[in-house]
Amino acid sequence: MKVEIIRIGNSRGVRLPKALLEQCGFADSAELLVEKGRLVLVPTAQVRAGWLERFAQSTDGQQAEDLSYLLPDTTNIEWDDAEWHW
Structure with missing residues (x-):
């Protein structure tokens, strides 16, 4: 296409x-590269794209409430109980 x-x-x-932007998967931003004397426009990856799927795979399908063992009920950190002085 000549532009x-x-x-x-x-x-x-x-x-x-x-229509061309939609066909190539462009949203609001793009990466502009120079390769071998040519300008190349590439759709930017969505931030955190695929994180949910990868998290689900890493937990073997466990629900979030099943992962409560990852968070302790209490912390034994001294500064949580001590009074802070500024």
């Missing part, structure tokens, strides 16, 4: 059709 490079303030830009 026109347009002036945007002191910069230059390219208008990308919405």
